[in-house]
Amino acid sequence: MPASGSSSVHQAKRLLADRLREMVKDAGLDGKGVAVLCGWHPSKVSRIVTAKTRPSADDIRAWCHACGADDQAEDLVASLRAVEGMWVEWRRMERSGLRRAQQAVLPLFERTHWFRAYSSWFVPGLLQTHGYTENVLRAVQRRRVCVDDVADAVAVRMERQRVLHDAPRRFAFLVEESVLSNGLGDADTQAEQLERLIRVSALPNISIGVVPTRLGRTRMPVEGFWIFDRGQVNVELVSGHLTLTQPSEVGAYADAFTMLADMAVYGARARDLIHKARDSLV
Numbered sequence: 001m002p003a004s005g006s007s008s009v010h011q012a013k014r015l016l017a018d019r020l021r022e023m024v025k026d027a028g029l030d031g032k033g034v035a036v037l038c039g040w041h042p043s044k045v046s047r048i049v050t051a052k053t054r055p056s057a058d059d060i061r062a063w064c065h066a067c068g069a070d071d072q073a074e075d076l077v078a079s080l081r082a083v084e085g086m087w088v089e090w091r092r093m094e095r096s097g098l099r100r101a102q103q104a105v106l107p108l109f110e111r112t113h114w115f116r117a118y119s120s121w122f123v124p125g126l127l128q129t130h131g132y133t134e135n136v137l138r139a140v141q142r143r144r145v146c147v148d149d150v151a152d153a154v155a156v157r158m159e160r161q162r163v164l165h166d167a168p169r170r171f172a173f174l175v176e177e178s179v180l181s182n183g184l185g186d187a188d189t190q191a192e193q194l195e196r197l198i199r200v201s202a203l204p205n206i207s208i209g210v211v212p213t214r215l216g217r218t219r220m221p222v223e224g225f226w227i228f229d230r231g232q233v234n235v236e237l238v239s240g241h242l243t244l245t246q247p248s249e250v251g252a253y254a255d256a257f258t259m260l261a262d263m264a265v266y267g268a269r270a271r272d273l274i275h276k277a278r279d280s281l282v
Helices: 007-026 031-038 042-049 057-066 070-086 098-104 106-111 130-144 150-165 177-181 187-200 247-263 267-279
Strands: 087-089 114-119 170-176 206-211 225-228 232-236 240-244
Touching: 007 031, 007 042, 007 057, 007 070, 031 042, 031 057, 057 070, 070 240, 098 106, 098 130, 098 150, 106 150, 114 247, 130 150, 130 187, 170 177, 170 247, 177 187, 177 206, 177 267, 187 206, 187 267, 206 247, 206 267, 225 247, 232 247, 240 247
Parallel strands: 114 170, 170 206
Antiparallel strands: 087 240, 114 225, 225 232, 232 240
16 A cells, blocks of 8 residues: 555554454464465565555455454455555546546535535635536546546536535535635636635535635645544545544644634635635636
């Protein structure tokens, strides 16, 4: 698995390795014994129990069989899949196109009741207009995706926006002021998007904050992220998509959101910045 720099990923790999090592001990075996029974070189066993090598699903099943613990195999395979799902490279997630990647997150959006999203790059997806989304996804497709299914992906994202109107969901969006004038698309696309931000901000379950561009700010912009209820954070990095569920890391992003929210302006002051960005298009 590619290194993500996340302690959540490292800890999950470590826990899986620990469970496999404990299984060997409970079976009265050692690493060499497992290697013999599985037909492996002993170094492979060593790399797995030290979390240096991620086992495959077949490796786990063979390991459990060698230890007389076939009944634990599928549970451990599920743990492996969870580790694999924490960090996904864009090229893997989008190898069959953008539509599937957009559809994959729909169940998460449907079961979430409290959304917190911060963006330093572009308007968050749930707030995007059709034209703005088309420009975002077209730029992504040109940069890293061979399959051109942008139209279908846009349709999926537009359909996902229905959650904005499903009570009792709550939404708190933060964007950097630079997002309001990032030059994505033409002037008409930008103007339409800014008008949508103004309209959506009037909905009672939605808060839109703008972090002003100014000297002396106490916290610099960070990577964009979404917090789903209190249990999961999704982070979009240049190379891939990171899912965090470790409480300490979810808490760190929640703290970052709070600090950025304290720097943002809302209501009339936020609308003034949005109008300023719109007027600059003329």
